[in-house]
Each structure stands twice: as C-alpha cells, then as structure tokens.
Amino acid sequence: MIGTDLPPYADGIGIAIDHDEDGQPVLFMDFGERVMGRPGFLHGGAISGLMEMAAIAALRAELDRRGEAMKLKPVNVQVEFMRGGTEQRTFAMGQVTRAGRRVALVNAEAWQEDRTKPIALAQMKVLLSPAG
Amino acid sequence: MSEPKSLHDLPADFVFDPSRAARLMTRHGHGGWLGLTYHAHGTDWVELALPWRDELVGVAETGVLASGPIISLMDNATSMSVWTLCRRFVPHATLDLRVDYMRAAVPGRTVIGHGECYKLTRTISFIRGIAHDGDPDDPIAHVTGTFMATHGTYL
Numbered sequence: 201m202i203g204t205d206l207p208p209y210a211d212g213i214g215i216a217i218d219h220d221e222d223g224q225p226v227l228f229m230d231f232g233e234r235v236m237g238r239p240g241f242l243h244g245g246a247i248s249g250l251m252e253m254a255a256i257a258a259l260r261a262e263l264d265r266r267g268e269a270m271k272l273k274p275v276n277v278q279v280e281f282m283r284g285g286t287e288q289r290t291f292a293m294g295q296v297t298r299a300g301r302r303v304a305l306v307n308a309e310a311w312q313e314d315r316t317k318p319i320a321l322a323q324m325k326v327l328l329s330p331a332g
Numbered sequence: 333m334s335e336p337k338s339l340h341d342l343p344a345d346f347v348f349d350p351s352r353a354a355r356l357m358t359r360h361g362h363g364g365w366l367g368l369t370y371h372a373h374g375t376d377w378v379e380l381a382l383p384w385r386d387e388l389v390g391v392a393e394t395g396v397l398a399s400g401p402i403i404s405l406m407d408n409a410t411s412m413s414v415w416t417l418c419r420r421f422v423p424h425a426t427l428d429l430r431v432d433y434m435r436a437a438v439p440g441r442t443v444i445g446h447g448e449c450y451k452l453t454r455t456i457s458f459i460r461g462i463a464h465d466g467d468p469d470d471p472i473a474h475v476t477g478t479f480m481a482t483h484g485t486y487l
Contacts, residue, residue: 209398212387213365234365239338243362244426245407249400274399276432281425 205260210253213246217257223265224293225257231287242285244320250292251308251322252277258294259306259326269331275303276325283319288312290319303327339421348415350378363408366401377448378412380405384440395439402443402463403431406475409447410459414479414486417449417457422481424457429477437472441465447475454485 206215210227213235218228229235229250237243256272263270294308308322339356354370357363358380366388371379382388382405390398407426415421437443446468447461457479462471 207392207398208387208389209400213400233361236361238423239340239361243404243407244429245366245400245404246362248403248407248429249398252399252403273436274433276430277399277403278428278430279403280428284425 205257206253209249213249215250215253218291221293223261224295225254225261226291226293227254227257228289228291230289231285240287242290242319244279244281247281247285247290247310247320248277248279248322250290251279251294251310251320252324254292254310255294255306255308255322255324256326258296258308259299259304262296262299263328270328271331272304273327273329274324275327278323280321281319282321283317285310285312285319291315299328301328340423342421346421348418348420350412350416353412353415353421354378354380357408357412362404366404368405368408371444373412373416376413376417376450377446378409378416379444379446380409380412382443382445384437384442389439394436396436397439397443399431399433402437402445402473403429405443405445406431406447406461406463406473407477409445410449410461410475410477411447411479413447413449413459413461414452414457417452418486422486423483424479424481424486427456427478427480429475432474434471434473437463437465443472444468452486454487455481457481457486 235246
C-alpha cells in the first residue's frame with residue numbers, strides 16, 4: 201500500500217520499500233554508478249534523497265493512520281553525515297517526532313550492514329495543509 | 333596518458349579549474365546520472381546547472397523536483413567552490429548540510445546551484461549557497477554546511 205506513494209525520483213534512483221517495521225516503511229537503495237560520489241562511496245545527495253523519501257513515507261503512514269488527507273510542503277532539512285557510505289545496500293527509516301495540525305518534524309536515519317552504526321541522520325520539517 | 337576518471341586521479345600540483353573539474357565530476361557517478369553541467373565560477377564560487385527531467389520529480393501530480401537532486405546539486409557546487417578558493421583539489425567529506433526551501437522549483441525549468449565557500453580553516457570549510465530556476469533574487473532554496481578535509485589540509 202505504502203509502495204504506491206514513492207515518487208518518480210525514487211524509481212529513477214532505485215529506492216524501494218524493503219519492509220514495514222511497526223507501521224514505518226523501511227526503504228533501501230542499492231549501490232551503483234548513479235548513486236556514487238567519490239569513487240567507491242555513496243554521494244551525500246543520494247543518501248539525503250533516500251532519507252527524505254523515508255521521512256516522507258513515515259509521515260504519510262502516520263497521517264494515513266489518523267485518516268488525515270494532507271498536502272505536504274517541505275520547509276527545511278538538516279543532514280548530518282557520520283560515515284562514508286560504501287558499495288553495498290543502504291537502508292533508511294523515518295520517525296515522526298511530532299505531527300501537529302500545521303507542521304510536522306520527522307527524523308530519518310540511514311544505515312548499511314550494521315544498524316547500530318548509522319551513516320547519516322536527517323531532520324526534516326514539513327508544512328501540512330488539508331488536501332483538496 | 334588516459335583521461336582521468338575522477339578528481340582523485342589528478343596530479344597533486346593540478347591548479348583547480350572548475351570548468352574542467354566539472355566535466356569529471358558531472359560525467360560519471362551520481363552527478364552524471366543527474367545530468368549536472370558547469371555553468372559559471374568566480375574566485376570563491378561555482379555554479380552548476382541541473383536540467384529538469386521526469387525522473388527527478390518528487391511529487392508526481394505537480395511535477396515538482398524532489399529535494400534529493402537539489403541537495404546533490406548544492407553539495408557538488410559548494411564542494412567545488414571550496415577547491416576553487418583553495419586553487420587545488422583537497423579530498424574532503426560533507427559533514428552537514430542544511431537546506432531551507434523557499435518555494436518549489438517550477439516544473440520544466442533548469443535549476444542553477446550557486447555554491448560559495450565563505451571561510452576556510454586548516455580542516456574545515458564553511459559553505460553557503462542558493463538554488464534558483466532563472467531569477468537569483470527569487471531562490472528555490474538556501475543552503476549552508478561544512479566539509480572536512482580527509483587527506484591533507486585546505487591551508
């Protein structure tokens with residue numbers, strides 16, 4: 201169900217849903233030429249793109265649970281890179297910290313083989329407005 | 333000599349030339365997939381262009397670009413502004429980036445990323461920039477961030 205929400209960018213760069221974890225979608229992205237920055241490493245923008253997709257997917261899942269149809273407009277995003285992403289599959293999951301009536305704050309984390317060693321964190325603020 | 337495939341293949345005494353380096357940075361890998369091209373540069377700034385295309389859209393109904401490609405554009409443009417100011421290539425890693433979105437990019441328009449390095453220390457570079465889709469006075473996004481030199485120093 202949540203799979204249908206991923207936009208053209210996700211398909212283009214190769215981001216898809218891996219599984220659902222307590223209602224939060226876990227996304228993944230495989231390593232390849234199109235996500236590579238310096239040789240052998242993931243581009244920070246590709247990691248950011250993956251985390252953004254995970255953050256939005258988590259927020260949509262939360263709004264679906266509440267039965268609220270909302271339009272989302274990103275206000276800002278802060279990304280922290282902690283480790284270089286290497287040539288392997290990368291995962292990301294979003295966590296809604298606070299979703300009020302007007303604005304939502306969502307965190308996202310990206311990791312590779314070891315979930316306890318995230319490679320990057322993102323914090324995203326999103327403006328909400330009733331759809332339609 | 334074979335054409336270098338990445339900036340890491342350049343000789344150590346190479347004086348950083350943004351237009352030449354952009355061809356390397358934007359032909360392969362993520363920059364190549366995005367279709368980034370060189371636009372302009374000055375002593376401490378570099379501009380790259382990101383042509384709009386369907387595959388980069390973040391909201392299918394509206395055709396608005398995803399923020400991932402904007403972050404990638406600004407990461408590359410600001411990164412190159414650091415080496416332009418140093419006048420040489422220093423391997424570095426992005427520590428953090430913050431992007432404030434003023435408005436959505438207009439579907440179909442090429443986005444220009446203007447990246448500027450406003451301070452260099454031995455190991456940290458401080459950058460800022462804007463992304464616009466035609467009018468620099470009406471930006472899509474403002475960006476700030478830091479990089480850390482991973483092999484050697486900036487100064």
